[in-house]
Amino acid sequence: MSETLPNLEKIACLGAGRMGRGIAVVFAYAGHEVAVCDLKARPEADFQRLADEVHAEIKDTLQILASLGLFDGTHIPAIIKRVRVVADADKAAALADSDVVFEGIPEVLEMKRELFAKVSPLVPPQTIIASTTSTILVDDLSGSVEHPERFLNAHWLNPAFLVPLVELSPGAKTLPAITKKLSDLLERIGKVPVTCAARPGYIVPRIQTLAMNEAARMVEEGVATAADIDKALKYGFGFRFSVLGVLEFIDWGGGDILYYASRYLVNALDNDRYAAPPIIEQNMKDGRTGLRAARGFLDYEGMDIDAYRKERLGGFAQRLKALGLARPPAP
Incomplete structure (x- = not known):
């Protein structure tokens, strides 16, 4: 495996938390260069600790996946080398050089809007921008994005580096070609994208919320023990589906x-x-x-x-x- 495969899209992740790290693993594994952008101004020593933490977590994740027999662990150094953690002060250059940007900050509407208003002008007009929000509708955010025709939601399911599904939710202004381009990219890296209308809950969260609440309700009603309900779901419900x-x-x-x-x-x-x-x-x-x-x-x-x-x-x-x-x- 070469350290960097040619002509692959450059990926940027806004935020160095769990989602940004998970997405970085997925794309770096597939050969893409990934910039994980820190969004907080920090002293150099603090930033270096964060960068070391990100790389250590990515290494740990890859080692687990290798130990499970998913790939040859000798490729881990090359995969990690494709991921760079970028300081807040340097993110403009990383974003200007990106082909796809994924936002992965906490689920706070105003925080996301503020971030998009600040960073979308730094991103080339042709670059796809996607929020990974699991709760906020795309058009509640698109008004803060410069060139909203290249913006959509891309809801990854945790752990992002294992669950194949990614739910794409385009907005009223999203160009169909943008949705297709991101869908094609996700398929190339081994994901299974689906497209859904901008409705609360997407597909999987809407269905699983009903199932989780009903399971909790059955415990409350004394229908069965929590262990037996989970056993029924694993070996019946989950087995079928x-x-x-x-x-x-x-x-x-x-x-x-x-x-x-x-x-x-x-x-x-x-x-x-x-x-x-x-x-x-x-x-x-x-x-x-x-x-x-x-x-x-x-x-x-x-x-x-x-x-x-x-x-x-x-x-x-x-x-x-x-x-x-x-x-x-x-x-």
């Missing part, structure tokens, strides 16, 4: 099953939070009930259904093996 998407799973079982199950839970638990959205009933009326009808949330028209089922069952079998739960038959 590591292979099938949630909407794909609705199709797999049939949208009608979800419709009737939802009605039962609403009545049995006397709570409308279990009610199915109107799209479920509409799909039933339209005959989009899932796999059996060859159309549901997804379209299965012309697909070899038997081959598709076998492929998905193969995914379940691999998960079973990975969990150490695949056993030979009794003699």
Whole structure:
């Protein structure tokens, strides 16, 4: 592996915290030069301690990944060499030389707006700027960005260096070409980008917030112990959805099953939070009930259904093996 691969985008991270360090690992691993920009004016000695801390954490992370068999640890020095920590006073030069800038400061709206107003004029107009916010909508920030057509949200899931997904949320002024350019870059470094509308919660946080609150509620209600609820989620809920998407799973079982199950839970638990959205009933009326009808949330028209089922069952079998739960038959 060469220390620096040619013609790769230069990345800058605004903030030297957890997110900036995680993103630095991802891009440096893929061969990109990364500037992690400190945003606080510090005495030289304090800055050097920060820079040493950043490099030490990146080294520790890479050593863990190597120990897990993800790559040959002899590449670690070359990867680390691609990451430089930049003092606040020197960030203008680093930003002027960047192709993509990721903001990763705390989730405080005014703090982010102030930062974008200050740094976006330092960034070339063609450079993509992305916030990694998990809570603030893109257009609540874009007004502070010079040339907002190159700005969007890119929500990474922690740990950024392991979780493949990145949720992209373009704003009203974001050029489609910018979203595609960032999506293509993320795919090239091994990530799985998805694009979603500017709505609170993106995709994963919105769904996982419901799941986490419901799990906590079941502990509160004495449905099961915390350990058994987590076991059920790991070996049932998580097992299924590591292979099938949630909407794909609705199709797999049939949208009608979800419709009737939802009605039962609403009545049995006397709570409308279990009610199915109107799209479920509409799909039933339209005959989009899932796999059996060859159309549901997804379209299965012309697909070899038997081959598709076998492929998905193969995914379940691999998960079973990975969990150490695949056993030979009794003699």
